[in-house]
Amino acid sequence: MDHQSMKICHLVALPYPGRGHINPMMNLCKLLVSRRPDVLITFVVTEEWLGFIGSATKPENIRVGKRRNIPVASLWTMSASVFSVFHYRELLDKKGHFSVELSERGNELVDYIPGLTSTRVADLPTILLGTGNEATRQILNWAIEGFSGVLNAQYLLFTSVYKLEAPVIDNLKAQFPFPVGLIPNLVAQSLYVSLGSFRSVSSAQRDEIVAGVRNSGVRYLWVSRGDTSGFEDVDDDAGTVVPWCDQLRVLCHSSIGGFWTHCGWNSTVEAVYAGVPMLTFPITMDQVPNSKQIVEDWKIGWRVKKQVQSDESLVTREEISEIVQRFMDLDNGERKEMKEKG
Template identity: 45%
Template sequence: MDPTESQPLRHRHVVALPWPGRGHINPMMNLCKRLVLRDTNLIVTFVVTEEWLGLIGPDPKPDRIHFATLPNLIPSELVRANDFIGFVNAVHATLEEPFEKLLDRLSSPPPTVIVADTYVLWAVRVGERRNVPVVSLWTMSATILSLFLHSDLLVSHGHALSEPSESKEEEIVDYIPGLPPTKLRDLPPLFKNYQVFKKGELCFAELPRAKCLLFTTAYELERKAIDFLTSKLGIPVYSTGPLIPFEKLSFENKPDYIRWLDEQAETSVLYVSQGSFLSVSEAQMDEIVEGVKASGVRFLWVARGGESKLKKAFEGSAGVVVSWCDQLRVLCHVAVGGFWTHCGFNSTLEGMYSGVPMLAFPLFWDQILNAKMIVEDWKVGIRIERRKKTEVLIVRDEIKEVVKRLMDRESEDGKEMRRRACDLSEIFQGAVEEMGSSNANIDHFIRDINNTT
């Protein structure tokens, strides 16, 4: 079924427009898969750049989801980290016109609704010109959205526009609705990324004009922030998460890394993911490698780039290095007992769904607050951090000790952390059961789509 061909009028047509980045595309695709599974009368056109269509690859998807492409007018995914503000400017400046032309070609049936990433600045105004309602999908935590919407409070308290002293970093921010009391050092440093944040503010200003707001989180995880935002924004808010690929978990085929996990003792393996966008310096990576080796812990390390170098560095060690793996399948394997993560929100949700304690190693933006919530609020992880602010690197001995502490199944702290992780896993798995909060909110959202004229 192709949306450019004639379809029965009873079909509703969702146009999905993710921000061009893996951490945004994946949850948008997971949402679309959930939508077409819940309603057989929905079809989806999933819009990405030509480059991203090639990067997505042949991942299985329902027949009623089709791809459409925009031209490669923005910096490549391979280099966007070199000039991130330039990348943001390009998305905001160059993709609006080709997207609007694409909408004109999607005529049978015409688009019923556009589901756009919150960071796509021009989505709402395109929808208004074309008389197509626009829904906003927020792919980070609800808690950090409340923080961003209250940046004026950070400014008025002297917590936003300049680099804080070491003593000021210890001050508690307890005045943001939906945000648990948090030290300033555990919030994204707006003064460092102020240009990026100001771009974000333009997008946040568009939220009240959207038809509704969708979260990828589970309502039970961030109840206070979601309830507050529901009252503040004046539009319907639906928590559709955890928006992770749990429905595709398959045990029919067994790649080599799964066969290796099958041979390991229960909860004995540390899964290490260095993320898909930002990474660390070469010197820091050397310390991480040596620290993990010295811990003696078995590990499965996914290396997106530099796989051969890492394999050489880990020769004779107790682990396996791969270039790619099915992360959620790995995390749900009984052999995995810990998850080294940069704390991107998608990975955070997958870690919680699987019930695996996390070793939090944030690098950038929302990862910093996610790490704090993992360790202090949800109490399902340990944070790797410099002992002193003046330290340039987290050294191998520190890494060795924190890895051993995370993987210690006998300590009282370790037992309590695993109990909390199991409790959250049960909550997450309950959310996506037939009568759970995720499906209830998705069904409510679909009813809204079907009532759109």
């Protein structure tokens, strides 16, 4: 079409149909429309997601744009640091750190990825470590295939904060022949608890977390995605359990003093924006390196798990109760430092 003769610029948004991908893409579209009323956006989702938001893509969609000479912008919904890990995965392979056994090499340092601080192999995205599981290998193949499509785009966008990842972002700007940009982040102390919207902890670990948080004596707001088991006799004065909430609005509320998080990237940047210290409890994928950065690089959170543990190794309710009490103690010097950094 002759865009010069058109008053309306029509964009097509094709998010990957995963729970951590829809929201940032939708927020980007809302931001574009708020600034450019002459932009019309078609937002393509699966039937399942259409039901959720009231209105299945594959990497082949980015290549369709290129074939039809339509400018394509790729939105990366994890951290820029994780993007770099994928981008430089050949270095991991050369150093023997790609798909390794954690019990043998988990504490070895990866200090050769441009822009990234030194990190342990165990703190890399879990999908790159490999378990020999066929399903995991298939997911890895999909991820690598999807990542390769980025090079077909004309723009690369991140939902990140420049001050947090400046060395990484600067390196990427030098590496890629097209613009790399950042999407502006979404514009009595209680602990906000959310265990993620997709993969969660085992039922046994969830029971320990529920008991530990309740036994800590700290007020809490818990988003349980409809699963209220363990909360049947909750005292209204102790905490509130809801199936869903507007997370950013909650984190920005003055009554929230801490965030128990699985360290998904959306949750991470929203907590950074709100200046809320985090208790990190990563489960899979990029959540592990995100946790490492929160605790070790940015120093705005604590780990619940002190070391890499197998899925069968539970963090007990006693341990959880103790760390929640210390974390939410307003007189704790470490907490004050985290709050200042946030």
